[in-house]
Amino acid sequence: MLSEISIANLYVPPLLIYLGASVLAYKLIERLARRWLDETWHPALARFFVSLIVVSAMVVNC
Template identity: 40%
Template sequence: MGLYIPPLFIYLCVAMGVYLILGNIFEPMIEQAWHPGLFRFFSSIIVLSLLFLYL
C-alpha cells in the first residue's frame, strides 16, 4: 500500500489503551492520591516508557 505509520504513533496508541484499562481498574486509588492529575500523567509516562523498553 505504501502507507507509513511511525513507530511512535503505534507506541502511543498501545500506551493509551493500556492507560485506559489501568485507569478503570485503579480509579478508587487514583482519587485518593495527593494530586490525581499528576498521578495520571506520571502513570502514562511509566506505561509509555515500559513499552519502549520491552517492545
C-alpha cells in the same frame, strides 16, 4: 525497537503505534485503579505518571 511500518505506501512511525497501544493499556489501568488515583495528593499528576510509566515500559520492552 520497531522500524517504520508501511500501510498502503504510507509510512507510520513506531511511536504512533506505541502511543495507541499505551492509550489502551492506560485506560485499563485507570479503570482498575480509579479509586486509588482519585485519593492521591494530585490526581492529574498521578495519572500523568501512570501514563508515562506505561509508554516507557512499552518502548523499553519492544
